Amino acid sequence: MGKLLEVKNLQVQFDIFGAHVQAVRGVTFELNKGETLAIVGESGSGKSVTSKALMGLIPNPPGKIKEGQIVFEGKDLVANTEKDWMKLRGKDISMIFQDPMTALNPTMKVGKQIMEGLILHQHMSKSQARERAIDLLRRVGIPNPEKRVEEYPHQFSGGMRQRVVIAIALACNPKVLIADEPTTALDVTIQAQILDLMRDIQKDTGTAIILITHDLGVVANMAQRVAVMYGGKIVETGTLDEIFYNPKHPYTWGLLSSMPKLHAKTDKLQAIPGTPPDLSNPPKGCPFAPRCPYAMKVCVDQMPAYTHLSETQKAACWLQDERAPKVEPPKTIGVGGE
Structure with a gap:
């Protein structure tokens, strides 16, 4: 398959109230093209901090990458400036965040939130981006997307909001999709639908997935490889x-x-x-x-x-x-x- 992403000796520290919290301590793993790698463990084991480091989302201060490399397609991302990260996020590496309600802007229509990345990274016109947003909503299983593209997040159920978050994450056909507890807040029926959706999209696009979860049932349904943290x-x-x-x-x-x-x-x-x-x-x-x-x-x-x-x-x-x-x-x- 070939390596797409290599994480080498990653160390992340947070300086809080005089304490040096070593949240990630020498993590090393690799991700191959088109595969799903699950990172599992209890809350507080460092899973989400690792995923945020891969997106350049460690807040500095209080956090910092002390040591290590994040090598994506041969380039070490640790040396990235914020401008470099903005070019990469959403385009090559994208993320489905844990809580779809906080991941979406409640004051913006969902269509506009999907369109942002398309206009920024794909240089589409507003009309092109809107058509693509409608297509993405249809693709993730939201009925009547022509109407719902004009609605706000509060008008969607929890499962439908998570589908919108997935549509945003997939808008620019990223090479790596990081899914941080993508089904935690959902009931089992919706959870199964979301997992089926992610599998289908991976089959269609060849996107590699890093699945962050504490749910081993989800891991059994999705992953080819597992890292226990x-x-x-x-x-x-x-x-x-x-x-x-x-x-x-x-x-x-x-x-x-x-x-x-x-x-x-x-x-x-x-x-x-x-x-x-x-x-x-x-x-x-x-x-x-x-x-x-x-x-x-x-x-x-x-x-x-x-x-x-x-x-x-x-x-x-x-x-x-x-x-x-x-x-x-x-x-x-x-x-x-x-």
């Missing part, structure tokens, strides 16, 4: 099958164990005890060690390096060291099982 770091990566059926990191085990099971004999969900680490004072060892039932002294004292488990899977966990005791994953991680 915790404490500002990626702790495991692999193909969808590797992460769901042969995970190696205890945090991944915990996430999979917390998924509802169709044929479970109890209605009680598994939970991961404890809370994520304080990233203003991050641990020197594995960030998951305080919550990990298998933690050893070395886990607390020293950050584990990645162990390459296959050509596509790697995990940062001392349990994968050849000197570590053999630990069997819990039986509760079976996907869809009991």
Whole structure:
């Protein structure tokens, strides 16, 4: 497929009230043309900060990219000026934000909001941009688009607003689409429609998608590869099958164990005890060690390096060291099982 985007040792820090919050700590991954990569983890793990860094949306101050590279089509974007980012955003890299109501301007008609990017990046006339906006609304499944292009966001339901946000994100046929929790606020029926829509659009346009989510059910429906993030770091990566059926990191085990099971004999969900680490004072060892039932002294004292488990899977966990005791994953991680 070929690499489209490479993130290398990305480090993002926020200086707030005298504290230095290390929100992203050495994140490295790549995105291939036409694929969907899911980045999963609990709230506070650094997923959304990573996605905003890819769009040049880290507010400075208080935030800054301390170190690392974001290489898109051979160019490092970290050195971009705001003018450079404005040329790139919406045109080559676009984003579906988490809350469609706050992502849309309530004082502007939805058609005008779609037209903005087309006029700026595609140099269309207003009449051309309006026709394209109508076509995009039709494409994302909004009925009677000729009429609705003149309406305001409050006149749309939550699912329809999310479709408008997708239309804006897709207006200029971006090469990379970042979807930050695109279905969180939607009911399951609308959620399924939005995911089907994103799959169809990807099939038609070849757009690569970075899916930011904590919902493993969404991941199972959308992704080809998965990166598991915790404490500002990626702790495991692999193909969808590797992460769901042969995970190696205890945090991944915990996430999979917390998924509802169709044929479970109890209605009680598994939970991961404890809370994520304080990233203003991050641990020197594995960030998951305080919550990990298998933690050893070395886990607390020293950050584990990645162990390459296959050509596509790697995990940062001392349990994968050849000197570590053999630990069997819990039986509760079976996907869809009991």
